[in-house]
Structures are given as C-alpha cells and as structure tokens.
Amino acid sequence: MSGASRLVGGPELPQVRRVVSEIPGPRSRELLARQRTLVPAGLRAALPVFVEAVGGGVIVDADGNSFIDFGSGIAVTTVGNSAAAVTERAAAQLHRFTHTCFLVNPYESYLDVCEKLNELAPVPGEKRTILVNSGAEAVENAVKIARAATGRPGIVVFDHAFHGRTLLTMSLTAKNKPYKQGFGPFAPEVHRAPMAYPYRWPTGPENCAEEAAQALADLLDRQVGAENAAAVLVEPIQGEGGIVVPAPGFLSKVATICRARGILLIVDEIQAGIARTGRMFACEHEGVQPDLITTAKGLAGGLPLGAVTGRAELMDAVPTGGLGGTYSGNPVACEAALGVFEEIETHDLMERAREIGDTMLEHLGVLGDTHPVIGDVRGRGAMVAIELVEPDGERFPAPDLTARVARRCHENGLLVLTAGSYGNVLRFLPPLSISDDLLEEGLSILGEAITKESASAA
Template identity: 60%
Template sequence: MTAIPQERRLVTAVPGPKSLELQARRTATVAGGVGSTMPVFAARAGGGVLEDVDGNRFIDFGSGIAVTTVGASAEAVVRRATAQLADFTHTCFMITPYEGYVAVCEQLAELTPGDHAKKSALFNSGAEAVENAVKIARSYTKRQAVVVFDHGYHGRTNLTMALTAKNMPYKNGFGPFAPEIYRVPVAYGYRWPTGPENCGPEASAQAIDQISKQIGAENVAAIIIEPVLGEGGFIEPAKGFLPALAKFAKDNGIVFVADEIQSGFCRTGQWFACEDEGIVPDLITTAKGIAGGLPLAAVTGRAEIMDAAHSGGLGGTYGGNPVACAAALGSIETMRELDLPAKARRIEEIMKARLATLREKYDIVGDVRGRGAMIAIELVKDRESKEPAAEATAALAKACQQAGLLVLTCGTYGNVLRFLPPLVIGEDLLNEGLDIIEQAFAGL
C-alpha cells in the first residue's frame, strides 16, 4: 500500500501559501489555455488520497480523470516501471522492438471482449487511439464516413474534436474540422422525451434511420461510441441501444468501435463497460486506466481489421513506450490480484445508496446514475423542466474541494458532478467523502 496516510487533513487555507507561490510561477510561464480543476499543486498521491505542497491531504474522487484506477503510486506499477527505467527508457518499437510492448498486447487480447483472434497497436493518448481506430476502419472498409453521437467526447486533436459533441471548451475557435463526421442521437434516458422506458428502442431506431437516410450505411467506415459517455455526463445508454447499433454495424459491414478510454479497465465493475450488454466490439480503444498514470493507449480488435493498414501505416515515436508498458503490466497485475472489478461494484453499492438519499432530500438532484466507480448526479433547477443547474454544480464542486474532497464536473450542460474514486480507496475514506458531499448540499 501507499506510504501516504489515508486520511483527509487540512492544515492551511485552500490554496495554501506554497500553492499560491507556484500559481504565480505558473501564470508567468504556462499557457493560459491549460486549465486546472483545483488551485493546489500536488506533492504526492496514493491510495485514495492526494497531498499538496502545503501538506493538505484531499480525498480523491477524480483519479486524474479515471487514470489512477489502481492508485497514483501502486506498488506493482512503481516496481515494474522502476526496473524498466534502469534497463532503458526508449528505443522506439518501430526501430528495435522489445518484449513489454508484446506483453501488453497479449494482455489486451486476453482481457478485451470476444474470443476471436485479436491484435493491438499502442499509442500515447486516448485521442491518438481514436484517430488510429478511424484510420484502421477506413483502411479496412475502404469507406470514409464516421458516425458519432450526441454528448460524445473523443479527444482534443483536430479529428477527435470533430468527433466530440461539446463546443466549449473543446472546439470553440479551433476549426475548421475534419470532414465526413456525422452525429446522431444517443439514448439519454433521463432526458428522452417519451421517458427512459422507451428510450432504447426509440433512440436506436432514430439513429439507424438517420444513418441510413442521411449518410447511407454503405458509406460508413465506423460507428464510434463510449459504452458509458464520460465527458458528456456519465450517460449510460438506455438498454437495447448499444446492441441495436452493434447489430446494424455488423449487418452493414461497418466497424463498431467501443471507446473505453474512460470506462475501461474495471472502472464500471467489469473489465470493460461494453460487457454489460454482451457487446463484442470490432475495435476497442483504451487509455487512462491502462498504465497507472503513465501515458499509454491502445487500439485492440479483430486481427483481420487490425491488419488492414499497410506496414508502417501505424505507429509513432513514443507509442508503446517501454516504461509505460511496464507500468501497464503492473497496473493489470494489481487489477487481477485485488479483483478491482469487485471493488468497483462495492463502491457503486455504497455510493448509490448514499446519493439516492440525497435525491430524496434535495429536489436539485435530478438523476443518480452510472456503474461501478463511474457514478454521477445530474443537477437541475426544476425536476419537471429539467433545466440544468450549472452554477449550483460548480458551487458544490468548489465547496467539496474547500472541505478536502476532490470532485469533478462534466456534462454537455455543465450540470453533472462525477465521481471517479481510485478503486483501491478505503471504505472509510469513501464514506467520509460522501459525508462532505452531503454537507455541501446542506450548505446550498
């Protein structure tokens, strides 16, 4: 376990003097377009705690946006990465390959859904993985169109900005964007006009109709969707939606891509969120939780699809860095040894029970949703109109942070509090964090 005491501690104002000093240095030299959620500078982190440079310790309900699933200093990750650092930091897999890259691909072939032959290619970031999934799908199908969904988020590069739904802050002023990207409705049960019970079949029929009529299925290379939409608001598509889209893709020779960058690697209580409805994607993109905090991403899929790109068509100087691969093997080792899917399900059990009580008590809580340790509450000004309460959401997040709990917001309307605790967090810390959330609501 981590050497950091697993307890919340506030010894200065937030931010403290050392963080304020660093903030002044940051303002002078770091581009203003790079934002931060909290005004404190990290000194160390591990388990369910992040400690800042002033000695304040915060309960972590963010995991670096679902990255430090095994904690920010997991023993196996540190051990394996340290050993690799001592051997070599880089050769470039495209120049002289190394075993770690192959071993990660072997693990991905074993862990990802489906019993078909699988291959992988490794990259640095989720956006890179998504871009390469599009390249692979286009190469395989000889088609160009790519279908994405309302509220979807896929990255910050030019192509992935085009794939992403939300304008601000991700796309505003950064165009023109890549062509041949088409957006269709998603099954957002809480906001579906005829109610959540009708959402799955109606939304899938509407999406399929738009693809067929407006694009032509024969022109579509790939359908890309997050099995649980992350930045868009932790939207779990209504039951039946994903299977209907996957079947439509299969029937029409379209590559079905599951973007599991935020939802993968035990986060939702299964190794991958698409397993919930038995979805077997043609390609699956992963990053975030894969390597315990080191930059690594992957595209994994059917061998015949993955082999469609010509030799040299996939890669990158740092893709599958040996230290990151070692960290990934340590992260996967930890997930297996600690049975982190079960830990995620236990976190869901605790969090949903507490948050359901909040919903009963406060009308501002419109919806409690999510799976595993990917849980959210959507806040509304009025339950009937469901008008988003973005200002209250920001205020609640700030109140939690000031009290020693790191929480994140998200959602197309900026009105969702999202909770992504490390799966190794202790139940005492988890409950203390939920106490802080309850106190923040009481102070509204």
Template identity: 70%
Template sequence: MPEPVVGSTADGAIGGTGAADRTTQGTGGGAPAGGPRLDQVRRLVTEVPGPRSRALLARQRDAVPAGLGSVLPVYVTAAGGGVVVDADGNSVIDFASGIAVTGAGNSAERVVERASAQLARFTHTCFLVNPYESYVAVCEALNRLTPGDHAKRTVLVNTGAEAVENAVKIARSATGRPGVLVFDHAYHGRTLLTMAMTAKNVPYKQGFGPFAPEVHRAPMAAPFRWPTGADHCADEAFAQFAYQVDQQIGAGNLAAVVVEPIQGEGGFVVPAPGFLERVFAFCRERGIVTVADEVQTGVARTGDMFACEHEGLVPDLITTAKGIAGGLPLGAVTGRAEIMDAVPAGGLGGTFSGNPVACEAALGVLAEIEEGRLVERAGRIGAVMLARLRALAERTEAIGDVRGRGAMIAIELVQGADDPAPAPETARRVLAACHAEGLLVLTAGTHGNVLRFLPPLVIPDHLLDEGLGIIERAFAGL
C-alpha cells in the same frame, strides 16, 4: 477556513479487507512492502488552495498558457490510496483519480517496481526500430482481456485521442469507406479528428475549426433527458440512428460507428438498455465497424474490465488509455485480427508509441487489478455510492438524476423538482464546497451541470464514506 480535519482510520463496511488506511495502495490484506507510505486521512492545515499552492499558481500564470487550467489548483507533492497531498501539507480525498487514470493506485507498488526497473535497463529504442518484449506482452494481455473469443491484434499508442484516431484509420483502411458516426454528448479527444467527433463546443472546439470532414452525429439514447421519456428512449433513438445511416449518410459510406459505452465528459450518460445492442447488430448487418471508446470506462473502472461487457457487447475495435498504465502515457487499439491487419506495413506506429517504461507500468497495473481483485472492488464502490447518492436525491430537489456503474458515478443537477432545466451554477457551488472541505471532485456534462465521481479503486472504505459525507453536507448548505 475550515477547521483541520483528520478522518477515521477504521476499516469500513463495504468489503475492503483492511490495511488500506495505512498505505498508499490497495484494499488487500496488508500494507505493501514497497513504495511510499501516506496516511489515509483527510487533513486540512490551510485553506484550499493554501499559500504555497497560490504562489505556485502565480508562477504558472507567467509560464503556462491561459488555456491550460486546473479543476483544483493545489500543487501535488504526493498521492496514493485515496488521498492527494499538496505543497501546503493538506491531504484531500481523491474522487477524481486524475480523470480515471490512477484507478489501480497512484504510485502503485507493482507499477513503480516494474517501471523503475525498466528505467534502469533502457528508456527508449522506438518499437519501430528495435522492438522489446514488454510491448508484445501488453498486446497479448489486451487481446486476452477484451471481449470476444475471436483472433485479435493490438497496437499501442500514447494517448486516448491517438487511440481513437488510429481506430478510425484502421476502420477506413479495412472498409474502404470514409464516414464516421458518433453520438450527441460524445467526447473523443482534442486532436483535429477527435475534436470533430466530440460534441461539446466550449471549451473543446470553439475557435479551433475547420474540423475534419466525414464525421456524422446521431442522438444518444440518454434516458434522463429524452423528450418523450425514458420508456421510449431506446426505440426512438435507435429509429433515428437507423434512418440517419440508411437514408442520410448511406451505410455504404460509413466506415465506423464510435461510441462510449458510458459517456464520460458528456455527463456519465448510461445509454438506455438495449440501445447499443441494437446499434451493434445493425452495424454488423451493413459491414460497419463498431468501435467502443473505453478510454475512460475501461480497465476495471465500471465493475467489469470493460464497460461494454455489462451489455454483452463485442466491439470490432476497442480503444483504451487513461487507467491502463497508472499515469504513464499509453493507449491502445485492440480489435479483430482481420480488421487490424488490413492496414499496410508502416501505416501504424509512432516514435514514442508503446514506450517500454509505460508498457512495464501497464503490466504492473494489470497485476494490481488481478491480485487486488479491483474489478470486484469497483462494483462494491458503486453499490455504496449509488445507495448513498440516491438517498440524497430523494431529499434534495436539486438532484435530478443519479447514474453510473462501478466507480464511475454521477449526479445531474436541475433547477428544482418541477423544473428539470440544467443547473450549472448549483454544480459550481457544490463543487466549491467540496473542494473547500478537502474533497476533490469533477464536473462534466454538455451543460456543465453534472458532478462526476471517479475514486481510485484502492480508496479505503473510511475515506469513501467520509467523501460521501462531504457531498451530503455540501447539498445541505445550498
């Protein structure tokens, strides 16, 4: 078992403005007045997972299907700032944010206040029966914040997969066309249609077919693994995409092209520069709706409010979820008014879609982002992580690529300097070493050989530094 460790509580050097080490929230100039308080330290008092978590895991195995697993089965009793505290009293550094959900903070002050007040007023009416102002306010905010100065509309749903499915429904209704095109390494969800849109078979698709029809796939301009090299990636990937649409599918049969501006489960693949810009221009010429799936990349995660802004992209439709409501279930489709309005009355919505408590939580998240300047904070986190991890890669043959934007960074592991074959076993060993030292990280990638890092945007500087140190030690121990 590792020795118990307590991290420094000194302010770091990457632009935090103090006091985040004393509280669950923020990088701002003082501890928040409300909400739970957690020491912002890494502390191991047992092995990870400890005895209480192991006992709870035994109960889980008797009550929950085997198909539902956990990356690190430590049972959480509290979380906030940059730490997760488990049932055994261990405090681990959070480089996962619930898969990009709690970017603005776990139990963030403004989220807790707004959601709690709404719980006291009413929990539900169903917007389709009796509407409420908070739903409209969230839609207004997304219409304002998403790229483009055109007239927009937003519909609220419950999850990211539901947002993607509704985007496809809307595009089909607006164009009268059936086809949808997605890309290699894509992940869009686990429902019937989004499973068909997702690329990776195991564990997302194996044994669950047959899948929804009229889903087509094109190569992603993934620079690290492009067969002829990164310099040719954008041109060749676009040529293959254009040929496939015009000659194999028929542009007149294609309702939408759906793309993650940075691929999430696919391994944090940042498309080659210029590729998506050409794809979007091609689609505009042919009347194909462009859909940016920003479920994982959106809501300040990448150092812009939305990842497509890094390349100046203005999608026709944009999907959000994950980080939008601080952990409460909420998703959205935002898009051009004329496309959104093409769906007949009654064609959109659902019983729980845009629940009022989740809407209030979303308004709290947006306030945290604005007042905490979390977009800028994400950029600073990314700059620090990229510098440290690229330096690590220079002395570590197992690291083939370091990539990402903002607080969405990944390293891809290979067999060696002269062998770029994926190394999923190395990824598992590094993952286990990080978990044993009290750092929560995730894997990703079509081959399972990518370590991805999604720290909360409110993580204190000293915990970010300490977490990177743990990663460096894990590689030194290979």
C-alpha cells in the same frame, strides 16, 4: 515543502482528510502566480493546488492539505496512484532502458501488453493490438484502421460524446465550449446521432433505447448512406458527457444495426475501461462485442499509454508503415501496464469497483430522495455521477449550483469533478484503492455541500 522533505506517495501515505489552510493555500498560490507567467491561460485546473504526494485515496498538496480523491486524475490512477506493482515494474525498466522505438528495435513487454489486451478484450475471433501514447491517438488510429479496412470515409458518433482534443477527435467530440470553439474548420465525414440518454430522452426513458436506435438507423440509411460509413464510434458510458449510461439494450441495438449494414463498431473504452465499472470493459455489461476497442487512461497507472485492439483481419488491413509512432508503446509505460493488470488480478479490483459503486449509488440515492436539485443518480462501478437541476420539476440544468457545490467540496477537502454537456454533472471516479472510511467521509462532505448550496440558492 523543500525537496528534502517531500512526502512519500503511494499506499504508505496517511489515509486522512486534512485541511490546514485556505484552498488554495499560500504555497499553491505562489506556484499559481508562477504558472500564469509560464503556462498558457487555456490550461486550467479543476482544483488549483499543487500536489506533493498521492496514494491510496488521498492527494496531499504543497501546503499540507490532504484531500479525499474522487477523481483519480480523470480515471487514470484506477488501481491507485503509485501502486506497488506499477512502480516496481516501471522503476526496474528505467534501469534497463527508457526507449528504443518499437519501430526500430522491438522489445518483449510491448508484446506482453498486446497479448494481455487480446486475451481480455471482448472482440470476437483472432485479435491484434497496437500501442499508442494517449486516448485521442487511440481513437485516431481506430478510425484510420476502420477506413483502411472498409474503404469508406464516414464515421458516426453521438451527442454528448467526448473523444479527444486533436483535430479529428475534436471533430468527433460533441461539446463546443471549451473543446472546439475557435479551432475549426474540423475534419469532414463525421456524422452525429442522438445518444440514448435516459434522463433527458424527450418521450421518457422507457422509449429511449428503441427510439435512439431507430434514429441511428435513419441517419445511416437516409443521410449518410450505409455504404459510405466505415464505423459507428460509441462510448459504453459517456465520461465527459456526464457519466451517461445508455438506456439498457441500446448498445446491443447499435451493434445489430452495424452488423446488418456491414459497418464496423468501435467502442471507446478510454475512460470506462480497465476495471473502472466492475468489468474489465464497460461494454461487457451489455454483452457487446465490438470490432475495434480503444483503451488508455487507466491502462498504465498514470504513465502515457493507449491501445487499439481489434479483429485481426481489420488490424492487418493497414499497409506496412501505416501505424506507429516514435514513443508509442514506450517500454516503461508497457511495464507499468503489466503492473496494472497484476494489481487488478491480485487484489480483485473489479469486485472492489462493484463494491464502491454499490456504496456510492446507495448513498447518492438517499441524498437524491431528500434534495430535489439532484435530478438523476447514475453510473456503474466506480464511475458514478449526479445531475443537478433547478428545483422546479422541469429538469432545467443548474451549472452554477454544480460549480458552487464542487467549490465547497474542494474547500472541505474533497476533490470532485464537473462534467456534462450542460456543465451540471458532478462525476465521481475514485481510485479502487480508496478505503471505505474515506469513501463514506467523502460522500458525507458532498451531502453537506449540496444541502448548504441548495439552501443558499433557494
């Protein structure tokens, strides 16, 4: 499409699935050929079509194909792509000024976002927030704050975790390929505990929470030394790890273990936070109150923004000049974030997330009952996954089948994402603006893809 005929995105976009070419189509293939001459091979798209417009629950590509969106840019456009309150606020700010650097000349919208996060975050007592550019940067700063406040170096993370692609966050991330292979050496004083992963816990899900908590306590007491640990860092639901919902009670046990040893608890809500799971923060489902909490992705509706919110005395432990960055808390992104909060409140999007989750889990549960390759169905709100395994009852991961199912979904106009330490999880992160009709149509396409691909593999 030429620049003069570009589609209008946002909620005005026709909410229909439409496949009019092979995937990718001729125009996308032209652009992919151009990409190969301009962009490193290390950057690869899950669905290699070039986008013209996005809105509601669809993505329209350069060839006129319209895909049902079960990805939300990896949980970023939670309130919908180009949602009205987000675009209107951001556009108005663009006309006022684009940048001053908060470290040079502060502006009120930065304070407004911090005030909102301080109000909403389930951190006990008086709170402070800093704004940054990304999720990885939020995690880096949370670790800095924890170390400054405690005077301790050690950080404990979990199996299957993903925290980012910078040096420190790569060190915190569990999966080697593609995130860590060849990029070492990594940051020191990072220790890893087993995750309470119910489907894959060796002695069964009924023992998962207690045994995983005991393993964490043993790691802290016998290997790390509690007096050397600044913080335990945990995702309340592991996103890239495969939408792993920890066994019930595990997160509260982690919080108790930390409190008993004077260790800070950092909850990484970068993928699960900001209404994605039906609560503003996923740790609220378990009644957990962390010392520090990180957010990004869904925070600014598609603009780069991350945050660390924490107990005031911890946040204030960092000396003047120890926090900040040139672009951190950009004023346009701040206005977009205020638009996100407005969209959530105006349209009761946390309730919408719960409705989406109920629909998906019901459909996928029925699908799982009839397809032995679906080993597990799990999730909360609009953060749902299925884990695909070989149909032999041994729970052996089936990454090749997963890739084929994803490809068939893409060819039929449904964007899905793969995930998991074993590459055998299909994760679903639809925007909360998706219609019921598109949601159900997407689930039907998924079911047909699983049926056909599992039959062809038999």
